[in-house]
Amino acid sequence: MRPIIRRGLLWGSLYLVLALLPLGIALIVLPEETRGLLGATGVMFGLLALGVFGMQVVISGRHRWFAESIGFDNILQFHRQTGLLALWLVVAHPLLIFASDPSYIEFLDPRDDTLRALALIGLLIASVVLIISSLWRVQLGLSYEWWRLLHGGLALFVILGGLGHALMASHYTAGWLTAGLLVVVLMVPVYLLLDSRLIRLWRLRKRPWQVVDNQPALGDATTLTLEAEGDHRFDFNAGQFFWITLGDSPFSLQQHPFSLASSACSPGRVAFTAKNLGDFTATLPDVTPGTRAFIEGPYGAFIPNVSSASGVVMLAGGIGVTPILSILRTFRDQGVTLPLWLIYANPSWDEATFRDELAELEAELPLKVIHVLSDPPEGWQGETGYIDKALLERCLPEDDGQREYFICGPEPMMNAAEGALVELEVPATRLTSDRFDIV
Numbered sequence: 001m002r003p004i005i006r007r008g009l010l011w012g013s014l015y016l017v018l019a020l021l022p023l024g025i026a027l028i029v030l031p032e033e034t035r036g037l038l039g040a041t042g043v044m045f046g047l048l049a050l051g052v053f054g055m056q057v058v059i060s061g062r063h064r065w066f067a068e069s070i071g072f073d074n075i076l077q078f079h080r081q082t083g084l085l086a087l088w089l090v091v092a093h094p095l096l097i098f099a100s101d102p103s104y105i106e107f108l109d110p111r112d113d114t115l116r117a118l119a120l121i122g123l124l125i126a127s128v129v130l131i132i133s134s135l136w137r138v139q140l141g142l143s144y145e146w147w148r149l150l151h152g153g154l155a156l157f158v159i160l161g162g163l164g165h166a167l168m169a170s171h172y173t174a175g176w177l178t179a180g181l182l183v184v185v186l187m188v189p190v191y192l193l194l195d196s197r198l199i200r201l202w203r204l205r206k207r208p209w210q211v212v213d214n215q216p217a218l219g220d221a222t223t224l225t226l227e228a229e230g231d232h233r234f235d236f237n238a239g240q241f242f243w244i245t246l247g248d249s250p251f252s253l254q255q256h257p258f259s260l261a262s263s264a265c266s267p268g269r270v271a272f273t274a275k276n277l278g279d280f281t282a283t284l285p286d287v288t289p290g291t292r293a294f295i296e297g298p299y300g301a302f303i304p305n306v307s308s309a310s311g312v313v314m315l316a317g318g319i320g321v322t323p324i325l326s327i328l329r330t331f332r333d334q335g336v337t338l339p340l341w342l343i344y345a346n347p348s349w350d351e352a353t354f355r356d357e358l359a360e361l362e363a364e365l366p367l368k369v370i371h372v373l374s375d376p377p378e379g380w381q382g383e384t385g386y387i388d389k390a391l392l393e394r395c396l397p398e399d400d401g402q403r404e405y406f407i408c409g410p411e412p413m414m415n416a417a418e419g420a421l422v423e424l425e426v427p428a429t430r431l432t433s434d435r436f437d438i439v
Contacts, residue, residue, distance in 0.1 A: 005429055008074075015059070019051040025181045026172040035100060035171070042096030043172055049089035050162045050186065052082055053127075057155055057189040061196040062243075062299055072241075072300050076435070083131050090127040094120075116168075123161045130154040144279065145253035152197050159190055204250040204294045207232045209270075211246075211291040214284075217273055219351040221319060222284040223261065225271040226293055233267040234295060236260060238330035239304065239323045239406070239434070242297030244272070246287060250294040256280050259322040259408075259434070260298070263329040270295070273353065275319040302406060302434040306331070310402035311339035311366075315387060315417045317409025318346060318353075323434055324408060325354055328361045340367040341396060345387050345413055348375050370395045387413060389420040399426055408434040 026047050034040065060079050097104050110117040130151065133140060137147045163186045166173050173179050213225040228234065236242070241259040245252050262271040274281045302323055304312045314324045321344055331340070346352045352371060362369050372383040372391065383391060405426060407417050414433055421431060 015055055018058070019055045020048070021185050022051040022054070022166070022182060023047040025178055025185065026166075028178055028181075029175055031171055031174070033171075035097075037100075038096050039100035042093050042100065043169075045089045045096065046093035046162075047166065047172070049086050049093060049127075050159070050166060052086040052089065053155070053158050053162065054186055054189040056083060056086065057159065057193045061192050062296075063192065063196075064299070072434075080135065083134060087127065087131040090124065094124070119161060120165065123158060123165060126154050126157050126161070130158060144256065148255070149253055152193065156190065156193055159186060159193075162186075198251075200296065201250040201294075204245075204296060207294070209234075209293045209295055211287055211289050211293060212269075213271075213289060214287055216285065217353050218355065219275055219319065219346070219353040221273050221275045221353050222281075222287075223271055223273040224284060224287060225262075225269065226295070227269050229292075234270055234298070235267045236264055236270075236298035237303045238264045238327040239302035240298035240300040240326075241302075241323065241434075242270075242272075242295045242299065244296075245294045246291055248292050254280065255296075257299075259300075259302075259326065261322040261325045261329075263326065263333045265330060265333040273319065273322050273325075275353075300434065302408070302432055304404055304406060306334075306336055306338060308402055308404060309338060310400050310404075311341070313341045313343075313396060313403060313405045315343045315405070315407045315409070315413075316345070317387075317413035317417075318351065320409030320413075320434075321353060321358075322408075324406065325357070327406075328358075328365065328367065332361060332364050337366060340365060341370070342367065343370045343372060343387060343391070343395060345372040345374070345409065347373070349373060349377055349380070387417045387420060389423045392420050392424060399424060403430070405431050406434070407431065411435065 023044055026043075035043065056079060059075055059082075094104075106112055108117050108120055133142060133147060133150060133154075137144070142150075163182065166182065167179055173182055208229045209226040210229050211224055212227045213223075215223045215225075217223050234242075239259075241257055243255050243257050245255045247254070258272040258274055260270055261273045262269065274284055276282050276284075300323075304327060312327075314327070316324050324342060328340070328342075330336075342358070344352065344358070349355070349371075352373075355371070358369050361367055370383055372385065372387060373380060374384070374386060376382070376384050383395065385391065405421055407414050409417075414435060418431060418433065422428065
């Protein structure tokens with residue numbers, strides 16, 4: 001069994017156990033009065049939803065101790081799917097209870113108990129908004145900064161409100177043992193949420209950085225270089241990413257993730273490159289040297305195995321070349337000699353960010369760079385079109401069963417590259433993807 005499968009099974013099993021904890025605690029002491037199959041199932045769905053929401057906070061909080069080794073991209077996809085599961089559980093919870101006994105609908109009547117009714121309605125609405133705003137943030141026109149604030153606030157409200165609802169209902173949570181265990185278990189994700197949004201930022205204020213250089217790059221991109229203010233360093237592995245806040249305080253809505261583009265051999269001086277996408281990235285060209293910054297990380301498992309003699313194949317699209325540039329710069333500084341291939345896809349030659357440095361790295365490393373243009377200039381002699389099975393067969397040596405493949409770029413390009421590699425019978429366990437769309 002390959003290590004990534006073993007790690008995935010381990011963390012998946014741990015997730016399942018922790019998500020089931022609220023339900024398991026409620027079943028320690030069964031109530032004497034039963035509610036029938038529908039009612040009991042509805043209650044169980046509610047407790048399971050509480051556990052899933054709690055684990056959503058854990059897996060999305062950038063905690064290195066939880067599943068970091070299986071990759072943030074994989075965790076993100078899992079987080080989205082379990083979010084949908086939580087939504088269905090929340091909706092099914094009252095529907096099953098109402099179906100078992102229609103008199104419970106009165107709990108939603110504000111004329112009977114205004115506070116209770118508003119709390120229950122608010123919990124349902126908050127859960128729906130929490131999931132929908134995350135899955136369709138861009139379509140709803142919600143900026144990343146305000147979404148992040150909304151997401152954290154709603155998550156805190158749902159967990160605390162759900163806990164209060166479970167304790168007040170008391171049918172399965174009566175008794176100090178059950179209630180006490182439930183409170184202890186659900187206070188853990190509450191603490192982790194506060195840690196990721198407040199406590200961690202409080203620590204960052206003692207480790208400031210400063211922008212020392214701002215340079216334009218091809219493809220309407222900008223490269224910012226930062227140096228530490230003080231003796232602290234930023235140890236990272238090539239291919240990882242960080243969150244950065246620009247300004248005099250780490251307590252800001254403006255905290256964004258970027259892949260590191262610099263060599264991991266220079267932990268006191270880091271750089272990242274971002275393409276102007278019309279959001280926060282549009283402000284980067286105006287950032288002046290001397291601007292203070294705070295960085296959190298590193299994160300990610302987009303890290304090649306330098307001990308494999310079979311080498312590494314890297315497939316990049318557009319600005320997705322940045323973590324790969326970090327890998328190549330680090331390999332150069334470390335004197336790595338394993339064979340390397342980079343297939344770099346862009347719409348045009350003018351959008352091939354770092355094309356000149358890639359040519360230099362090709363001379364300094366056992367590296368072959370293959371540029372692919374979908375809109376090539378007149379007289380272009382290189383590859384054209386898009387990354388597909390035929391192109392990979394034409395440009396790469398036959399897979400030897402050991403070679404690793406790293407993919408980063410826009411979603412359509414990544415899906416096409418992954419599909420082409422699967423068609424070539426490269427197992428998914430040797431594919432590592434890094435998607436920029438983290439929310």
